[in-house]
Amino acid sequence: MLNVVDLVAIAQEFSPRFESGRDVVTIDVRGLDRLLGGAQTIGEELRREAARRGVRVHIAVAGTRTAALVLAVARPGLTVVTPGAEPDALAPLAMGILEKIHGDHDVERRARGARRETSVQKENSAISAISAFQRWGLRTLGEVAALPPADLSSRLGRAGLVWQALARGDDVRPLVPDAAEERFESSMDLEWPIEGLEPLSFVLTRLLEPLSIRLERRDRGVAVLHVQLGLVGGDLHARRLDLPSPMRDVRALRTLALLDLESHPPAAAVDRVTIVVDPTPGRVVQHTLFARPQLTPEQLSTLLARLGAVMGQDRIGSPATVDSYRPGAFAMKAFASQQSPVGSRQSRTADSELTADCRLPTADPGLLTADCRLSTVALRRCRQPVPGRVAADASGRPVRVTTDRRGFAGGTVVSASGPWRTSGEWWDTGGSADRTGAGGPGGAGREKRAESREARADPPHLPDPPHLPTHARAGWDRDEWDVTLTDGGSYRVFMDRATGGWFIDAICD
Numbered sequence: 001m002l003n004v005v006d007l008v009a010i011a012q013e014f015s016p017r018f019e020s021g022r023d024v025v026t027i028d029v030r031g032l033d034r035l036l037g038g039a040q041t042i043g044e045e046l047r048r049e050a051a052r053r054g055v056r057v058h059i060a061v062a063g064t065r066t067a068a069l070v071l072a073v074a075r076p077g078l079t080v081v082t083p084g085a086e087p088d089a090l091a092p093l094a095m096g097i098l099e100k101i102h103g104d105h106d107v108e109r110r111a112r113g114a115r116r117e118t119s120v121q122k123e124n125s126a127i128s129a130i131s132a133f134q135r136w137g138l139r140t141l142g143e144v145a146a147l148p149p150a151d152l153s154s155r156l157g158r159a160g161l162v163w164q165a166l167a168r169g170d171d172v173r174p175l176v177p178d179a180a181e182e183r184f185e186s187s188m189d190l191e192w193p194i195e196g197l198e199p200l201s202f203v204l205t206r207l208l209e210p211l212s213i214r215l216e217r218r219d220r221g222v223a224v225l226h227v228q229l230g231l232v233g234g235d236l237h238a239r240r241l242d243l244p245s246p247m248r249d250v251r252a253l254r255t256l257a258l259l260d261l262e263s264h265p266p267a268a269a270v271d272r273v274t275i276v277v278d279p280t281p282g283r284v285v286q287h288t289l290f291a292r293p294q295l296t297p298e299q300l301s302t303l304l305a306r307l308g309a310v311m312g313q314d315r316i317g318s319p320a321t322v323d324s325y326r327p328g329a330f331a332m333k334a335f336a337s338q339q340s341p342v343g344s345r346q347s348r349t350a351d352s353e354l355t356a357d358c359r360l361p362t363a364d365p366g367l368l369t370a371d372c373r374l375s376t377v378a379l380r381r382c383r384q385p386v387p388g389r390v391a392a393d394a395s396g397r398p399v400r401v402t403t404d405r406r407g408f409a410g411g412t413v414v415s416a417s418g419p420w421r422t423s424g425e426w427w428d429t430g431g432s433a434d435r436t437g438a439g440g441p442g443g444a445g446r447e448k449r450a451e452s453r454e455a456r457a458d459p460p461h462l463p464d465p466p467h468l469p470t471h472a473r474a475g476w477d478r479d480e481w482d483v484t485l486t487d488g489g490s491y492r493v494f495m496d497r498a499t500g501g502w503f504i505d506a507i508c509d
Helices: 006-010 039-052 064-074 084-089 095-099 102-111 120-133 141-145 149-156 158-168 198-217 248-262 297-311 343-356
Strands: 018-020 025-027 059-061 079-080 183-196 220-231 236-247 270-281 317-320 332-335 379-393 398-402 411-424 476-485 490-496 502-508
Touching: 006 018, 006 025, 006 039, 006 183, 025 064, 059 064, 064 084, 064 095, 064 158, 084 141, 084 158, 084 236, 084 297, 084 332, 095 120, 095 141, 095 158, 120 149, 141 158, 149 158, 183 198, 198 220, 198 248, 198 270, 220 248, 236 248, 236 297, 248 297, 379 490, 398 476, 398 490, 398 502
Parallel strands: 059 079
Antiparallel strands: 018 025, 183 270, 220 236, 220 270, 317 332, 379 398, 379 502, 398 411, 411 476, 476 490, 490 502
C-alpha cells in the first residue's frame, strides 16, 4: 500500500510548496526549470528519487494542478503535458476516471467554506453525476468538456460545472501548501555560568516573552513546558511541566518553572537554557453572570506549584479510594484539571460514591446518643490512632476508656457494640501499607480478608512512632468497638490482637 509519508518526503526534496492528499501529492515545480531543466527533466528526477526510495509512483507534469492530478491517476509512469495542451491530453480518457478523483472535489468545497460532506455523500454525488453523463451517452472527458455550460448547470447545478472543469483540466481552486509544523522553542547560551534561581528567572523571562507572543498570534497555549538546562561539564538537567490547562502568561509560566526547579535543583552551574513548548489550541472561557468568581488556571497552577514546593508533590492532591479492606486506606491523586459542572452526571456520580464510601455500618440504636441519631453520621478518623487505656471485662468488652491525649474525654462505657474483627495483608509482611484516610469496618461478627493484593500507592512518610500498632506498619489484625462514654462522647476503639494494645481510631459525630 502506498504510503503518503514517502510521497511527502520525495516532494520535500524538490519544493517547499506541496499539498498532500489521501494517496496523492501535488508539487508546485515553478522555478525548478532554472535548476534542473525542462518539464521532462523534472519528471525524470522525480521518478529517479522515487526509485531510490523504493516507491513506485505515477508522475504527471502539466500546466494546471487538476490536469496533472487526473493524468497521474489515469496513466502509469511519467506523463508530461506542455502548458495549454491539457484539454487535448484529457479528452481521450474514460469518464470513469472521475470516480477516482471525486475526493479532491470535497477539498474544493472546504476551501470555499461549504459544509463538509461525508464519504457516503461524496460517493453518491460522484455516482449521480457519472450516471447522468452515461444516460446522456457520454463516454470520455472530452465529451463532458464540450457540453454547453449553461445547459449543464441547469440540469446538475454548480456541481455539474465543477465536474466539467475537472474534465477540461481547469483549476477550481489554488494549491494549498501543507504548513510545516511550527516548533515553539527558544534557547540562550550564557556568557558566564549562573547559579541560583534569581538570575535564572531573568533568563526564563527573556525566553518566554517571544514564545508567548507567537502563541498568542496563533491562538495557542502551553500544554507542556520543557525546561532544559545545560550544565557546566556537559550534563543536561531537563524538567517537564504538564499544565492543567492551556496558558501563555509569562509570569505564571516563569513562576511554575522556578518552583519546579526549586524542588529539583540542577547539580551544577547553568551555561545554556532552552525552553520548548508543546502547543495546544487556546482556551476559550465564557463566565456566567451570576456564578462566583473563580481562580484563573494560571493562579490555580501557581498555587498548586507553591504548595508542592513547600509540602512535596506527594502531599497535595485529592483522596482516591484503593482496592483494600484496610480501614482508612486511600491514595493521593493529582487534582483534576477540569471541574465537572454542578448537577452534572459526573458530579452526581462522585457524590454518590463518596456517600457510599463514608457510610457507617448498621449498629445498635442504643449505641448512639440523641445528637448522633441523624440521617447522616460521620467518623472523624484520627490521622494516627491515639493510644488509650481501656479496661475490659472477662469477655473482652470495654468498660472504661481513658487517654492522655488532649481533646479526648474519657470515662465509663455506657454502651458498646462489637467486636468487628478485621484483618488483612498478613501475606505481605515486608511491605508498608496505607496509614491515612477514613473508612469503616464490615458487619458484626465478620472477618474480612482481602482476596487479592491491594493496588495501593506508598508515598513517603515520616518514620512510624514506636507506639503505633503493628497494623500501621504491615498487616493488621484487630477487634473494633463503637462505645459511648458517660461524658456523651462516642468513639471507635480497637484492640491490636498482635500486641494487645488499645487505640482510639475515630470520633463519632
